[in-house]
Amino acid sequence: xxxxxxxxxxxxxxxxxxxxxxxxxxxxxxxxxxxxxxxxxxxxxxxxxxxxxxxxxxxxxxxxxxxxxxxxxxxxxxxxxxxxxxxxxxxxxxxxxxxxxxxxxxxxxxxxxxxxxxxxxxxxxxxxxxxxxxxxxxxxxxxxxxxxxxxxxxxxxxxxxxxxxxxxxxxxxxxxxxxxxxxxxxxxxxxxxxxxxxxxxxxxxxxxxxxxxxxxxxxxxxxxxxxxxxxxxxxxxxxxxxxxxxxxxxxxxxxxxxxxxxxxxxxxxxxxxxxxxxxxxxxxxxxxxxxxxxxxxxxxxxxxxxxxxxxxxxxxxxxxxxxxxxxxxxxxxxxxxx
Amino acid sequence: xxxxxxxxxxxxxxxxxxxxxxxxxxxxxxxxxxxxxxxxxxxxxxxxxxxxxxxxxxxxxxxxxxxxxxxxxxxxxxxxxxxxxxxxxxxxxxxxxxxxxxxxxxxxxxxxxxxxxxxxxxxxxxxxxxxxxxxxxxxxxxxxxxxxxxxxxxxxxxxxxxxxxxxxxxxxxxxxxxxxxxxxxxxxxxxxxxxxxxxxxxxxxxxxxxxxxxxxxxxxxxxxxxxxxxxxxxxxxxxxxxxxxxxxxxxxxxxxxxxxxxxxxxxxxxxxxxxxxxxxxxxxxxxxxxxxxxxxxxxxxxxxxxxxxxxxxxxxxxxxxxxxxxxxxxxxxxxxxx
Numbered sequence: 001x002x003x004x005x006x007x008x009x010x011x012x013x014x015x016x017x018x019x020x021x022x023x024x025x026x027x028x029x030x031x032x033x034x035x036x037x038x039x040x041x042x043x044x045x046x047x048x049x050x051x052x053x054x055x056x057x058x059x060x061x062x063x064x065x066x067x068x069x070x071x072x073x074x075x076x077x078x079x080x081x082x083x084x085x086x087x088x089x090x091x092x093x094x095x096x097x098x099x100x101x102x103x104x105x106x107x108x109x110x111x112x113x114x115x116x117x118x119x120x121x122x123x124x125x126x127x128x129x130x131x132x133x134x135x136x137x138x139x140x141x142x143x144x145x146x147x148x149x150x151x152x153x154x155x156x157x158x159x160x161x162x163x164x165x166x167x168x169x170x171x172x173x174x175x176x177x178x179x180x181x182x183x184x185x186x187x188x189x190x191x192x193x194x195x196x197x198x199x200x201x202x203x204x205x206x207x208x209x210x211x212x213x214x215x216x217x218x219x220x221x222x223x224x225x226x227x228x229x230x231x232x233x234x235x236x237x238x239x240x241x242x243x244x245x246x247x248x249x250x251x252x253x254x255x256x257x258x259x260x261x262x263x264x265x266x267x268x269x270x271x272x273x274x275x276x277x278x279x280x281x282x283x284x285x286x287x288x289x290x291x292x293x294x295x296x297x298x299x300x301x302x303x304x305x306x307x308x309x310x311x312x313x314x315x316x317x318x319x320x321x322x323x324x325x326x327x328x329x330x331x332x333x334x335x336x337x338x
Numbered sequence: 339x340x341x342x343x344x345x346x347x348x349x350x351x352x353x354x355x356x357x358x359x360x361x362x363x364x365x366x367x368x369x370x371x372x373x374x375x376x377x378x379x380x381x382x383x384x385x386x387x388x389x390x391x392x393x394x395x396x397x398x399x400x401x402x403x404x405x406x407x408x409x410x411x412x413x414x415x416x417x418x419x420x421x422x423x424x425x426x427x428x429x430x431x432x433x434x435x436x437x438x439x440x441x442x443x444x445x446x447x448x449x450x451x452x453x454x455x456x457x458x459x460x461x462x463x464x465x466x467x468x469x470x471x472x473x474x475x476x477x478x479x480x481x482x483x484x485x486x487x488x489x490x491x492x493x494x495x496x497x498x499x500x501x502x503x504x505x506x507x508x509x510x511x512x513x514x515x516x517x518x519x520x521x522x523x524x525x526x527x528x529x530x531x532x533x534x535x536x537x538x539x540x541x542x543x544x545x546x547x548x549x550x551x552x553x554x555x556x557x558x559x560x561x562x563x564x565x566x567x568x569x570x571x572x573x574x575x576x577x578x579x580x581x582x583x584x585x586x587x588x589x590x591x592x593x594x595x596x597x598x599x600x601x602x603x604x605x606x607x608x609x610x611x612x613x614x615x616x617x618x619x620x621x622x623x624x625x626x627x628x629x630x631x632x633x634x635x636x637x638x639x640x641x642x643x644x645x646x647x648x649x650x651x652x653x654x655x656x657x658x659x660x661x662x663x664x665x666x667x668x669x670x671x672x673x674x675x676x
Binding site: 021023070074088297299319323335 | 360431636639650657672
């Protein structure tokens with residue numbers, strides 16, 4: 001973060017034709033993005049692209065989701081056909097959608113918009129052993145970095161996280177508990193909407209996984225390998241890739257927030273590139289956002305994933321920067337300051 | 339509101355490729371807009387236009403704002419030049435901005451984008467007598483209806499409220515107290531950012547105005563004339579005009595919310611067309627939104643006005659409708675339902 005750009009942005013906000021501080025959290029955000037870019041005003045965060053990382057989860061065998069595992073691959077096809085919620089929202093805000101198969105259990109046919117980088121056909125059951133090998137987690141993370149680099153090389157100036165993976169909120173809860181030391185009951189939510197019995201079972205699954213692996217937050221790759229998912233590892237890499245290029249990355253919900261904890265543990269400065277798109281109803285999301293020190297932009301009881309919350313937040317991020325770039329000053333507009 | 343369209347929208351949400359209810363408040367919003375339009379899915383709320391109604395306030399003489407009154411006219415010029423915050427945000431989201439001089443004290447030179455409909459050169463001091471005559475309030479309201487009709491005739495399918503008027507949060511506080519019976523101390527905020535002394539004086543000004551006029555909420559035109567502003571009356575008409583044409587109208591902050599209470603008192607069904615863009619930090623805004631039964635979409639500590647909060651909310655409203663229009667169903671996409 002460039003302190004001179006931060007100071008320049010703060011000072012500029014005081015000269016724009018509006019009462020000082022009247023744009024609240026959006027002023028803070030635009031100042032952060034100036035600090036990230038190292039220049040005031042920062043570049044407009046567009047064009048933008050959502051990367052939907054898809055993976056499957058062996059813990060699905062523990063009956064933590066009412067959805068069959070094949071829905072992951074079916075939804076990948078839906079994303080590629082443009083029929084999912086994130087596609088509709090991305091069309092509204094002018095963002096591209098790319099889908100990355102980083103660990104889907106079923107074979108996903110190649111097609112336009114698909115990045116085929118399957119590391120393994122889903123993780124193993126984290127209640128029985130590690131979800132994956134360290135090498136798998138590292139490979140998935142490298143893929144995330146590569147996707148970020150490719151999207152930036154293609155001209156994108158804002159990246160958005162998306163995810164698809166039946167049962168992936170269970171892995172997210174375990175990651176958040178591991179990184180924040182929160183109790184499983186505090187971080188384990190109802191995902192896509194499960195009943196009380198399944199919710200109790202899911203909490204116990206997270207508790208057993210932590211007891212089995214004793215994940216060490218000082219070893220983030222080890223945590224990802226033990227209780228994470230392939231899309232979580234890829235998302236952590238995606239965030240690190242964006243941060244290394246000083247491009248803002250808008251986090252979606254609980255999957256992204258849990259991956260962000262891994263990215264932060266690996267490279268604390270990477271948080272400077274992260275923008276919290278929204279506050280998911282998943283309880284772990286709020287705990288992770290607190291640990292990241294990020295304030296969410298949208299708070300509308302969403303619990304879909306896919307990148308939907310990040311996509312909704314994109315125009316807010318762009319507007320925050322646009323104000324700093326385009327609004328007249330008191331001097332230039334001939335408006336009397338108070 | 340059309341109950342068949344509401345039911346059709348609720349039923350459709352259950353068939354779209356997402357967990358039921360997973361879009362939270364956006365699902366409720368899209369269902370409301372189907373009910374408003376009388377058809378499912380409802381039309382996409384675009385193109386959209388922000389109407390910024392500008393007026394001055396005689397109560398400015400009571401020193402309730404640190405800004406000189408001429409700033410109202412200076413900011414009108416800034417809007418017309420495209421240099422204000424609402425202009426930058428409207429460019430981001432593809433909305434037009436029109437500026438309506440409904441009661442600015444200074445002469446505003448005609449120019450592109452200006453609708454010149456000055457009813458009177460600002461209100462009178464509401465602590466000394468009525469802010470305006472009933473005929474003035476009615477005329478301003480008619481202008482608001484006319485502006486809504488003209489924007490809809492020009493093809494707009496979503497209207498957004500904007501406002502400009504130094505000291506207009508004082509009139510808003512008085513309106514909200516009059517319509518909700520809330521105490522002046524509960525509804526009177528710091529506007530653009532005033533110190534403790536000025537805030538105390540502002541509360542007393544609102545209290546004296548209510549004691550002087552004893553405004554009767556059963557006579558909304560009388561309330562507007564006694565303690566309102568010309569832009570408040572015009573905004574109430576603008577909302578009624580949108581509602582009559584079944585076009586959604588996104589409310590900005592406390593000025594719009596106070597005007598919405600007048601619109602609701604005149605025509606309770608008009609609330610069906612209103613979408614709460616954001617929750618302003620002005621305490622009266624939350625009280626008014628509660629009275630209207632509306633949940634705000636954006637909550638980022640904004641206190642600017644101009645239509646900025648409504649403009650930020652526009653893509654959220656558009657995305658909510660777009661989901662209902664464009665997302666594939668489980669059947670059509672070949673995705674297994676749970």
